[in-house]
Amino acid sequence: MDRLDAMRLFIRVVERRSFTLAARDIGVPRSTATDAVKALEARLRVRLLQRTTRHVAPTLDGEAYYRRCIGIIADVEDAEGAFAGLKPGGLLRVEVQGTLARHFLLPGLPDFLERYPAIELAMSEGERWVDVVREGVDCVLRYGNLPDSDMVGRRLIMLDRLTCAAPAYLARHGMPTGIDALEGHRMIGLRSLSTGNLWPLEFMIDGAIRTVDMPAIVSVTGTESYLAAARLGLGLFQVPRFHAGADLPEGRLLPLLVETPPPSVPVSILWPRNRQLSPRVRVFVDWAVEQFARAQL
Incomplete structure (x- = not known):
């Protein structure tokens, strides 16, 4: 060697x-x-x-x-x-949170692999915060505001969110007319894997975030289960608009409290602060920026 x-x-x-x-x-x-x-x-x-x-x-x-x-x-x-004149190659390990890969990356992946045929992409999905260096990951895509860490990166997009419920839920509990009319309603709990706590519902009111804790008879840790529980009428929930994009036109989910939406959240791509970007990571980062910019058009 x-x-x-x-x-x-x-x-x-x-x-x-x-x-x-x-x-x-x-x-x-x-x-x-x-x-x-x-x-x-x-x-x-x-x-x-x-x-x-x-x-x-x-x-x-x-x-x-x-x-x-x-x-x-x-x-x-x-x-x-x-x-x-060589194109980057080798194994590239990417960790993607939740459904970001399916919605934003996979549709353009054939183009990326055609551009860089020597790259072998290993993409994993998860909700937990991985130790990038210890687990051998080259970069990660993360949704939401980021904790302090030894990571640096680039913001890819700000995702609009909305509050929704299924018609079956609203038929039982009624349509809330405002934040102060949420008494008697319940939410689907989204549980943090790092703390075990339920995320409260959030609403923007006069430029400030107001959080509302509500009872939840069902709680989940995965995005897909969160969406499935909402379609079954198990409570109110808040998601990025793209998650509900197929359900809103069909009437499976209905938007609520549109005058006080949840705050938008960022999606970022991150890599270790102490590691220079290898060529294959650099081209992947640039391509991911392209993909999310295209999604905003």
Whole structure:
């Protein structure tokens, strides 16, 4: 294994905290990964990793070397691509929250893969906040206001939201005429995976957000289940407009309280602050910006 390949492997071991997972990502035997890191340590005359039976973590020297390796590999890939006229390639791991992939990315994916045929895209969907570096993810798409983290990124779109209910629910409970008329109504609970709490309903009133806690006899953690429960008439709910786009014209869902809509929320694409963008991540980010800009037209 040459020096650059050993650096790539070392980066993956640090990020995955595992020789086994890093070797699987790179496509080499675990013994090869172990030998490559030992050779690096012998050449540098420092210990790069602390190893136990369950855990692998960089030493202080290993952390410093890891950061240098990231910059070196990114520069090499940029230089080779620029001078050889090569298009970015390799495995690209993307984590997408909820249904964002299906609505905004998948329709244009054939064009992306035609532009960059050497990229192998591994896209996963989830609602939880992933540890991008530890889980070997290159970038993530997230819906909503973002917590403080070691991530940087770009905002892709602001999504309008609305409050809805099914005709069956309104037939039983009546049409609320305003925020103060919500007594006696109930919501479908959307539960946070990080805290376990239910998200309250939110309404914009005179430029300020007003939250309303309501009883919920059903709560879910997934977007699709949230929408399905609403269609069954189990309560009021709030979603981005695109989620209800097919239901509103058909009358399966009806918009409510349109004078006091929920606040709009951002969608962002994020990557680790301490990692230079590789060419394949850079072209994916630029393409994602295109896709969401097209959705706003």
